[in-house]
Amino acid sequence: MKAYNELEARFARLGALEGAIGVLDWDTAVMMPDGAGEARGEQLAVLQGLAHDMLTAAEIADLLERAEAERAGLDALQAANLTEMRRAHSQAGVLPRDLVEASARAGSRCEMIWREARAASDFTMVRDALGEVLALQVRIGEARGAASGLGVYDALLDSHDPGLSCAWLDPAFARVSRELPGLVAEALDAQARRGPVLPLRGPFPVEAQTRLGGKILAALGFDFSRGRFDASLHPFCGGSSGDARVTTRYDESDFKGSLMGLLHEGGHALYEQGRPARWLAQPAGRARGMSLHESQSLLVEHHAGLSREFLEWLAPAAREAFGAEGPEWTPDNLYREFKRVKADFIRVDADEATYPAHVLLRSGLERAMIAGDLRVADLPGAFNEGMKRLLGVDPPDDRRGCLQDIHWYAGIWGYFPTYCVGAMIAAQLYAAATAAVPDIPPSLARGDFAPLRGWLRANIHARASFASTEAIIGDATGEPLDPRHYLAHLRRRYIG
Amino acid sequence: MKAYNELEARFARLGALEGAIGVLDWDTAVMMPDGAGEARGEQLAVLQGLAHDMLTAAEIADLLERAEAERAGLDALQAANLTEMRRAHSQAGVLPRDLVEASARAGSRCEMIWREARAASDFTMVRDALGEVLALQVRIGEARGAASGLGVYDALLDSHDPGLSCAWLDPAFARVSRELPGLVAEALDAQARRGPVLPLRGPFPVEAQTRLGGKILAALGFDFSRGRFDASLHPFCGGSSGDARVTTRYDESDFKGSLMGLLHEGGHALYEQGRPARWLAQPAGRARGMSLHESQSLLVEHHAGLSREFLEWLAPAAREAFGAEGPEWTPDNLYREFKRVKADFIRVDADEATYPAHVLLRSGLERAMIAGDLRVADLPGAFNEGMKRLLGVDPPDDRRGCLQDIHWYAGIWGYFPTYCVGAMIAAQLYAAATAAVPDIPPSLARGDFAPLRGWLRANIHARASFASTEAIIGDATGEPLDPRHYLAHLRRRYIG
Numbered sequence: 001m002k003a004y005n006e007l008e009a010r011f012a013r014l015g016a017l018e019g020a021i022g023v024l025d026w027d028t029a030v031m032m033p034d035g036a037g038e039a040r041g042e043q044l045a046v047l048q049g050l051a052h053d054m055l056t057a058a059e060i061a062d063l064l065e066r067a068e069a070e071r072a073g074l075d076a077l078q079a080a081n082l083t084e085m086r087r088a089h090s091q092a093g094v095l096p097r098d099l100v101e102a103s104a105r106a107g108s109r110c111e112m113i114w115r116e117a118r119a120a121s122d123f124t125m126v127r128d129a130l131g132e133v134l135a136l137q138v139r140i141g142e143a144r145g146a147a148s149g150l151g152v153y154d155a156l157l158d159s160h161d162p163g164l165s166c167a168w169l170d171p172a173f174a175r176v177s178r179e180l181p182g183l184v185a186e187a188l189d190a191q192a193r194r195g196p197v198l199p200l201r202g203p204f205p206v207e208a209q210t211r212l213g214g215k216i217l218a219a220l221g222f223d224f225s226r227g228r229f230d231a232s233l234h235p236f237c238g239g240s241s242g243d244a245r246v247t248t249r250y251d252e253s254d255f256k257g258s259l260m261g262l263l264h265e266g267g268h269a270l271y272e273q274g275r276p277a278r279w280l281a282q283p284a285g286r287a288r289g290m291s292l293h294e295s296q297s298l299l300v301e302h303h304a305g306l307s308r309e310f311l312e313w314l315a316p317a318a319r320e321a322f323g324a325e326g327p328e329w330t331p332d333n334l335y336r337e338f339k340r341v342k343a344d345f346i347r348v349d350a351d352e353a354t355y356p357a358h359v360l361l362r363s364g365l366e367r368a369m370i371a372g373d374l375r376v377a378d379l380p381g382a383f384n385e386g387m388k389r390l391l392g393v394d395p396p397d398d399r400r401g402c403l404q405d406i407h408w409y410a411g412i413w414g415y416f417p418t419y420c421v422g423a424m425i426a427a428q429l430y431a432a433a434t435a436a437v438p439d440i441p442p443s444l445a446r447g448d449f450a451p452l453r454g455w456l457r458a459n460i461h462a463r464a465s466f467a468s469t470e471a472i473i474g475d476a477t478g479e480p481l482d483p484r485h486y487l488a489h490l491r492r493r494y495i496g
Numbered sequence: 497m498k499a500y501n502e503l504e505a506r507f508a509r510l511g512a513l514e515g516a517i518g519v520l521d522w523d524t525a526v527m528m529p530d531g532a533g534e535a536r537g538e539q540l541a542v543l544q545g546l547a548h549d550m551l552t553a554a555e556i557a558d559l560l561e562r563a564e565a566e567r568a569g570l571d572a573l574q575a576a577n578l579t580e581m582r583r584a585h586s587q588a589g590v591l592p593r594d595l596v597e598a599s600a601r602a603g604s605r606c607e608m609i610w611r612e613a614r615a616a617s618d619f620t621m622v623r624d625a626l627g628e629v630l631a632l633q634v635r636i637g638e639a640r641g642a643a644s645g646l647g648v649y650d651a652l653l654d655s656h657d658p659g660l661s662c663a664w665l666d667p668a669f670a671r672v673s674r675e676l677p678g679l680v681a682e683a684l685d686a687q688a689r690r691g692p693v694l695p696l697r698g699p700f701p702v703e704a705q706t707r708l709g710g711k712i713l714a715a716l717g718f719d720f721s722r723g724r725f726d727a728s729l730h731p732f733c734g735g736s737s738g739d740a741r742v743t744t745r746y747d748e749s750d751f752k753g754s755l756m757g758l759l760h761e762g763g764h765a766l767y768e769q770g771r772p773a774r775w776l777a778q779p780a781g782r783a784r785g786m787s788l789h790e791s792q793s794l795l796v797e798h799h800a801g802l803s804r805e806f807l808e809w810l811a812p813a814a815r816e817a818f819g820a821e822g823p824e825w826t827p828d829n830l831y832r833e834f835k836r837v838k839a840d841f842i843r844v845d846a847d848e849a850t851y852p853a854h855v856l857l858r859s860g861l862e863r864a865m866i867a868g869d870l871r872v873a874d875l876p877g878a879f880n881e882g883m884k885r886l887l888g889v890d891p892p893d894d895r896r897g898c899l900q901d902i903h904w905y906a907g908i909w910g911y912f913p914t915y916c917v918g919a920m921i922a923a924q925l926y927a928a929a930t931a932a933v934p935d936i937p938p939s940l941a942r943g944d945f946a947p948l949r950g951w952l953r954a955n956i957h958a959r960a961s962f963a964s965t966e967a968i969i970g971d972a973t974g975e976p977l978d979p980r981h982y983l984a985h986l987r988r989r990y991i992g
Binding site: 012013016017019020023024031032033034035036038039040042043044045046047223224225226227228240241242243280281 | 739
């Protein structure tokens with residue numbers, strides 16, 4: 001066990017370094033003054049280079065080999081950890097450090113420019129920087145693919161979500177693409193038949209939204225002693241192991257966005273806070289992959305947060321937060337307002353029924369850009385054309401078009417599909433959870449997430465990376481991932 | 497120049513790593529949730545270990561040797577930078593990495609416990625953790641001393657302020673110790689003769705103090721695009737090169753503390769923001785040492801901020817911030833209130849005349865602890881006895897006694913004397929600045945720090961570490977550092 005123990009010590013150091021990177025990333029988005037972007041980019045590039053060195057060090061290869069010889073003496077968790085160590089080492093080893101650092105630097109730089117371009121709603125400002133980011137992502141995908149035998153885009157998918165591939169995505173996405181337009185049309189019909197929703201009139205002061213947000217996080221069971229709650233341009237969950245930091249963003253004319261953003265990021269945070277403490281800094285103690293991570297955020301946001309039951313608790317809490325009253329503040333009216341289907345521009349504000357279209361669009365576009373079939377300069381046009389085709393809306397400017405999401409600019413490619421896969425997993429998990437624990441919906445009506453959180457903790461969070469996504473889903477739900485749960489959920493909620 | 501250029505690239509990476517440490521340190525004090533302390537300690541320990549590795553790498557020694565051979569081809573700034581690189585490398589080389597990491601870990605841990613102990617006002621809670629920190633500081637001082645030929649405490653002094661030694665401190669501190677009691681007594685007499693100050697009645701809401709603070713920072717010329725302003729338990733200036741972050745703390749019954757804290761940290765920040773941009777990440781581009789750094793904060797706080805002139809601007813700003821009026825809000829009454837001499841418990845809230853006593857006490861105690869002449873367990877008693885002896889006050893609890901300052905607990909030893917040396921430098925610099933630029937005081941009355949800032953930038957900030965503290969002071973003031981300026985200033989202001 002000597003080699004294995006030495007590996008654990010080295011991976012704990014690596015985990016600490018990655019934690020530092022996570023906190024700096026959070027700071028960049030939430031706290032950093034504008035003029036410090038370049039210096040921060042350097043800091044992140046250097047830390048990422050060091051993490052890469054640490055992970056690819058020759059001593060690690062040597063220790064991994066010696067630890068394999070000790071495998072018979074390891075318990076099941078240690079053995080899984082050793083497998084994950086090997087995976088992390090070999091994944092990193094295929095990337096030269098200059099590529100890692102160059103990519104980090106290009107992403108930091110481009111993200112800074114994106115902030116300005118987005119504010120100015122001018123894609124041309126960030127076009128060249130995005131081109132650099134893309135070129136480096138292609139090099140990364142090629143290097144990973146050469147080692148693993150995967151295609152370039154598959155290699156990027158796999159880096160965010162081990163095992164995810166176009167071979168799995170293509171039929172699943174095809175089925176969703178096929179059924180979704182009819183489903184959205186039916187949902188819009190059903191909505192029209194139900195008559196208009198009573199409008200909720202603001203303003204909704206940021207302070208009141210923030211207080212309500214804190215109350216919701218507390219109801220979720222978010223542990224404030226191991227996390228924070230702030231505002232940022234783009235809602236996210238970041239920080240480090242043992243310090244999960246969620247953000248949302250505010251619009252004083254509409255509190256739904258901040259609330260859904262917070263429920264979403266709160267779901268991510270529960271996963272992070274629910275990973276087993278003993279293994280936090282170890283490879284097998286990590287979240288399994290981004291599809292499973294997105295399933296946790298979407299489950300909390302859509303299945304629990306948007307449930308009719310939870311609105312029994314939320315409606316009075318919102319009335320109190322905003323000093324509001326009247327028939328528009330009943331749980332029923334809020335439920336209808338929150339689940340209102342409307343083809344619109346912004347992905348993170350999209351309703352559950354039109355959301356997949358946003359993801360399918362981005363997945364297709366990034367795949368085409370990675371393949372060289374779509375030039376960066378042509379992105380705004382292709383994006384807007386896709387919005388028109390898939391959702392029937394025409395973004396009036398880049399801010400509401402291809403500049404709306406941070407991902408591509410920050411160097412996150414091959415990630416968008418995980419949102420849709422996550423939605424499929426969420427539906428399948430929520431169905432299994434409520435079947436196993438019938439008390440889940442009634443307790444949501446009391447603002448009590450404990451029964452749901454307990455089921456998720458045991459079946460998802462605590463399993464960390466000790467098994468594959470496939471095995472975790474199979475064990476939790478009794479069957480392989482199947483998009484029918486997702487489509488059935490949409491049909492039930494939106495067509496009824 | 498090949499070796500020199502390679503060194504610049506390596507030191508830029510090191511600078512980025514140290515910047516990351518600075519931001520994490522800031523986060524620890526300002527943002528981090530309580531439960532994340534242990535993980536943060538690991539992060540900082542690992543980063544400090546990596547910085548140590550980077551600085552002591554064999555390649556650096558080799559490059560330094562080769563760069564020396566190129567020295568004739570370097571310009572004066574490059575040559576000074578090479579000298580500072582050599583100094584940094586040899587200083588770090590004497591410390592084994594396990595000692596660096598152990599010290600970082602012990603400091604993080606002890607600081608966390610100190611926060612609780614301070615809240616509970618119970619020194620015994622943190623006693624053992626402080627003992628560990630001290631033992632590691634002794635080892636660090638011994639290792640540095642063995643390499644440099646300095647005594648253990650001198651070696652710690654030198655690590656904060658190159659060139660500072662007991663040999664210089666002893667006669668200077670002896671002179672201050674000799675003259676101070678009489679000076680304070682005379683100041684109290686003079687104050688009594690002038691009759692009572694009209695009291696300023698609160699409450700002073702934190703929001704109003706924060707707004708006023710922002711206005712003061714703007715008047716100082718603080719660049720908000722390269723810095724932040726927040727609140728923390730202990731005021732400080734931190735962050736990284738190009739991202740200077742100041743904090744203060746608030747008491748709603750008395751705004752003087754937050755204001756003085758902010759002026760103090762604002763002075764530090766002006767130094768940080770005034771270092772030459774081209775050299776920010778290089779050893780010669782750093783602030784020269786902590787005495788000079790403290791001179792900048794004390795000059796802004798006491799000489800400029802507490803000047804009768806500045807209060808012409810501050811009085812109406814404060815009236816506006818607090819919606820206050822009446823005869824107690826005249827510049828004259830504020831001046832008398834702010835410079836009121838009163839022997840009291842808290843160092844950072846102390847007036848200028850009694851402040852040196854706080855520093856002399858701590859300097860003596862830490863020197864005795866380092867020498868093994870005072871046991872950690874006996875610190876509270878010795879602290880309180882010293883307060884009684886030097887200031888005639890008897891701290892009623894540890895919170896207002898030996899638990900009030902973060903330094904020792906965070907592993908900062910051999911630092912306290914720089915506050916008093918800084919005060920001496922500040923007085924000498926302000927006398928020289930106002931002699932050279934007579935417009936400085938009248939412009940302060942208009943809230944315009946530009947003339948003062950311009951003089952400091954040229955004579956102190958821009959010189960960074962391109963010369964010794966001694967040379968910088970000599971060039972700026974035309975004479976070596978002499979405590980008579982400091983004593984004369986106190987006499988002038990407080991006895992008149």
